[in-house]
Amino acid sequence: MGDEDWEAEIIKPHMSSYVPVFEKDRYSSGANGDTFNRTPASSSDAGESNKRENTTTVGSFGAGKGFGNRDFSNKFEEGDTSGFWRGYQDGNDSEAPGASRRGGRGSFRGCRGGFGLGSPNSKYEQDEGTQRTGGLFGSRRPALSGAGNGDTYQSRSCSGSGRGGYKGLNEEVITDSGKNTWKSEAEGGEGGDVQGPKVTYIPPPPPEDEDSIFAHYQTGINFDKYDNILVEVSGHDAPPAILTFEEANLCQTLNNNIAKAGYTKLTPVQKYSIPIILAGRDLMACAQTGSGKTAAFLLPILAHMMRDGITASRFKELQEPECIIVAPTRELINQIYLEARKFSFGTCVRAVVIYGGTQLGHSIRQIVQGCNILCATPGRLMDIISKEKIGLRQVKYLVLDEADRMLDMGFGPEMKKLISCPGMPSKEQRQTLMFSATFPEEIQKLAGEFLKSKYLFVAVGQVGGACRDVQQTILQVGQYSKREKLVEILRNIGDERTMVFVETKKKADFIATFLCQEKISTTSIHGDREQREREQALGDFRCGKCPVLVATSVAARGLDIENVQHVINFDLPSAIDEYVHRIGRTGRCGNTGRAVSFFDPESDSHLAQPLVKVLSDAQQDVPAWLEEIAFSTYVPGFSGSTRGSVFASVDTRKNYQGKSTLNAAGFSSSQAPNPVDDESWD
Ligand SMILES: Nc1ncnc2c1ncn2[C@@H]1O[C@H](COP(=O)(O)OP(=O)(O)OP(=O)(O)O)[C@@H](O)[C@H]1O
Numbered sequence: 075m076g077d078e079d080w081e082a083e084i085i086k087p088h089m090s091s092y093v094p095v096f097e098k099d100r101y102s103s104g105a106n107g108d109t110f111n112r113t114p115a116s117s118s119d120a121g122e123s124n125k126r127e128n129t130t131t132v133g134s135f136g137a138g139k140g141f142g143n144r145d146f147s148n149k150f151e152e153g154d155t156s157g158f159w160r161g162y163q164d165g166n167d168s169e170a171p172g173a174s175r176r177g178g179r180g181s182f183r184g185c186r187g188g189f190g191l192g193s194p195n196s197k198y199e200q201d202e203g204t205q206r207t208g209g210l211f212g213s214r215r216p217a218l219s220g221a222g223n224g225d226t227y228q229s230r231s232c233s234g235s236g237r238g239g240y241k242g243l244n245e246e247v248i249t250d251s252g253k254n255t256w257k258s259e260a261e262g263g264e265g266g267d268v269q270g271p272k273v274t275y276i277p278p279p280p281p282e283d284e285d286s287i288f289a290h291y292q293t294g295i296n297f298d299k300y301d302n303i304l305v306e307v308s309g310h311d312a313p314p315a316i317l318t319f320e321e322a323n324l325c326q327t328l329n330n331n332i333a334k335a336g337y338t339k340l341t342p343v344q345k346y347s348i349p350i351i352l353a354g355r356d357l358m359a360c361a362q363t364g365s366g367k368t369a370a371f372l373l374p375i376l377a378h379m380m381r382d383g384i385t386a387s388r389f390k391e392l393q394e395p396e397c398i399i400v401a402p403t404r405e406l407i408n409q410i411y412l413e414a415r416k417f418s419f420g421t422c423v424r425a426v427v428i429y430g431g432t433q434l435g436h437s438i439r440q441i442v443q444g445c446n447i448l449c450a451t452p453g454r455l456m457d458i459i460s461k462e463k464i465g466l467r468q469v470k471y472l473v474l475d476e477a478d479r480m481l482d483m484g485f486g487p488e489m490k491k492l493i494s495c496p497g498m499p500s501k502e503q504r505q506t507l508m509f510s511a512t513f514p515e516e517i518q519k520l521a522g523e524f525l526k527s528k529y530l531f532v533a534v535g536q537v538g539g540a541c542r543d544v545q546q547t548i549l550q551v552g553q554y555s556k557r558e559k560l561v562e563i564l565r566n567i568g569d570e571r572t573m574v575f576v577e578t579k580k581k582a583d584f585i586a587t588f589l590c591q592e593k594i595s596t597t598s599i600h601g602d603r604e605q606r607e608r609e610q611a612l613g614d615f616r617c618g619k620c621p622v623l624v625a626t627s628v629a630a631r632g633l634d635i636e637n638v639q640h641v642i643n644f645d646l647p648s649a650i651d652e653y654v655h656r657i658g659r660t661g662r663c664g665n666t667g668r669a670v671s672f673f674d675p676e677s678d679s680h681l682a683q684p685l686v687k688v689l690s691d692a693q694q695d696v697p698a699w700l701e702e703i704a705f706s707t708y709v710p711g712f713s714g715s716t717r718g719s720v721f722a723s724v725d726t727r728k729n730y731q732g733k734s735t736l737n738a739a740g741f742s743s744s745q746a747p748n749p750v751d752d753e754s755w756d
Pocket residue numbers: 290291293336337338339340341344361362363364365366367368369510511631632633634658662663
């Protein structure tokens with residue numbers, strides 16, 4: 075997109091969006107069971123929808139093929155290799171780059187802009203539709219297309235035209251190793267080399283009233299048990315932990331905001347991280363999912379800003395934020411932004427969020443109004459920097475949330491570009507903070523490039539009460555029995571909020587559709603859905619309208635949703651760390667939750683050993699059959715990723731000689747008085 079384009083976009087008025095929801099009320103099986111129908115939200119929707127429908131569904135299951143239950147099941151199990159099923163069963167489906175995305179196998183090809191969803195914003199949408207239809211790239215939209223009388227649910231509208239697929243703004247990338255290292259934004263950003271369809275989505279502004287800003291959920295019955303969790307701090311001259319918010323000596327406004335947020339007690343990661351950050355140290359912190367890492371970095375950063383007498387940000391074409399926070403998914407960065415807005419309430423600190431899948435002009439408009447804390451996904455951040463709307467000279471704090479993901483091969487290159495951008499202060503001149511629930515050894519080594527050599531490492535243990543916050547069950551379920559088992563479990567669960575994780579985007583659509591057919595209100599989120607659809611899906615799940623959310627790993631990290639009581643791993647992820655993040659969507663902040671995982675020995679045997687380790691570390695029952703598989707696939711020297719028996723990850727600075735301290739959180743300070751050879755570990 076050229077420089078002028080975003081300015082043109084700016085004058086477009088905000089348009090509300092129409093978003094599909096997989097919901098039992100709005101879907102029904104066709105009379106003959108062949109077509110999965112969607113009742114248009116209104117007749118005008120339908121009209122608009124049909125007018126714009128321009129979908130070629132050759133080989134896809136929109137063309138009168140089965141979405142009736144029986145057909146569905148037969149095709150799946152008999153291995154029909156036509157249309158959707160072929161793509162699906164090949165196991166590559168939309169995640170794979172190359173051939174399968176570009177068609178050639180008959181699945182999900184040739185759809186050019188066909189998103190037949192009715193929208194009252196016809197002009198606006200038509201513009202978008204025109205671009206999609208006429209453009210080089212096929213629409214990525216998971217169309218619910220209004221074709222003919224009954225709308226036909228097309229799970230994935232297409233994956234590119236004959237001229238090669240557009241790699242979307244939010245792709246899950248399968249690397250050569252087969253490891254899914256999706257990255258949300260970095261590919262094909264609006265200002266990047268790869269030109270995609272013009273993105274016009276403007277997210278609705280968050281509510282402004284104080285009650286909404288400070289809305290929070292209750293800590294759970296196990297919150298107090300956090301006090302017994304072991305914490306290890308490694309590195310030297312670590313400042314002592316604090317036991318209370320008062321000890322942090324924050325300014326009155328921050329204290330008020332903390333109280334309004336309902337925080338009365340520090341979590342272990344906060345007890346250790348807040349004083350470390352206040353002391354100006356770089357930090358790598360590894361703590362259990364849902365244990366308050368966001369506030370652990372936001373509060374001391376804000377405290378510093380207030381202490382330094384930050385001046386109110388004002389309108390300027392080039393903004394120079396003091397703090398940049400990056401996270402791997404759009405939804406997560408938005409959540410972090412909302413936390414930043416909450417804690418900075420009543421101060422002159424202005425937080426801004428920008429992320430892909432939304433109109434670039436909108437991002438720029440937000441920034442030019444003033445920006446002290448910039449929350450961004452990597453692709454959009456680099457776009458905005460290249461457009462010279464953000465200068466980096468004033469950056470004092472760089473935060474990588476889900477840091478292991480931010481540094482892996484998906485986002486690592488983007489992050490390296492960021493720290494070598496002109497103007498970005500060197501690591502000696504800025505404070506760099508990394509947070510995650512998992513820190514594999516190889517990633518810790520990469521992190522050295524970003525952190526001062528004397529950074530501190532905080533590892534919060536998972537033994538004690540918190541380990542039982544998520545009750546983990548592993549069931550041996552073969553591929554062809556999974557759907558049946560899923561329905562059985564969901565029927566037992568009733569209306570309790572449940573996230574169902576699957577491995578691929580197509581499968582997410584497929585399972586969501588299947589569940590709707592089973593009259594279970596379901597929505598889905600994955601990287602091929604339009605951003606407005608993703609946000610709507612999350613909204614519907616959050617408010618309980620759709621108590622089941624089918625998701626790919628795009629939703630595995632960071633999302634903090636009240637009352638998620640269950641996580642079901644319909645497919646296990648390829649890596650154990652991802653498993654840890656996924657089950658962490660439940661059992662947050664001292665609440666309890668359950669995770670059920672379908673283990674298919676055909677495809678999941680490589681996970682047996684790390685799973686046994688994770689289960690036993692968390693004091694969960696380990697099924698005998700799993701132990702047997704783990705034993706038969708025994709890999710000598712395996713240490714369960716980088717896990718120790720107490721901590722999810724440990725400091726891997728190999729020749730580290732400093733004393734690390736192991737304390738029940740908050741009971742004593744941690745000091746590591748012996749200086750270490752700072753470079754010795756790499
Ligand atoms: N001290 C506290 N008291 C009460 N609630 C808290 C406290 N700290 C955090 N919370 C709440 O706990 C929830 C989880 O926090 P947060 O999302 O920061 O966890 P996290 O450690 O970043 O999780 P993940 O690893 O999944 O990203 C949030 O709703 C947050 O508001």
